[in-house]
Amino acid sequence: MDLSVFPELETERLRLRKMTVADAEAVFALFSDAEVTKDMGIAPFSNVRQAVALIEFMNDLFLERKAFRWGIEKKDDHVIIGTCGFNGWEMNRGARGEIAYDLGKPYWRRGLMTEALQSVIPFGFESMGFYRIEAFTNVDAFPSMKLLHRLGFREDGRLRGYALSHGNFADQRCFSLLRDEWNFRE
16 A cells, blocks of 8 residues: 555545644544543643644654544534544554544534444555454443444454553453455445
């Protein structure tokens, strides 16, 4: 996969694109909400400089070919309402990528993340060459688990002490979707 240019994806209602510093206020609104950041294991943002730093960090990861994260923009008003992408991938010992996502609380339960991920998942399989896409959730992140099941992911199990969350080691659930399973769904 040639990642010399940040890829853009479109759905009926959304555009998935590279974030810029101009998106900092929207990213701050997203990451300053304690309910959004609860499952990320981080404290809510307290100032917009943190959003600028996050955007720059995510864009640097893309330049280093380590990971990338799209800003999820609503087509009707061009505002970033969430992010999604691949936190990393492993191509030497397998062909797998880790998908992750977040969405502003005003947009929960409207099918927007389902719509976004239905574009990201085939990109991972077809353009990135993944055979397996993984996702990790906190053990009590029931809406996220429901989303993953709806998209065809299967739970692989519980990983004890897998993530550092708010200063403590926490268990996580691992989910995966294989390319053959996704092709079967279409």
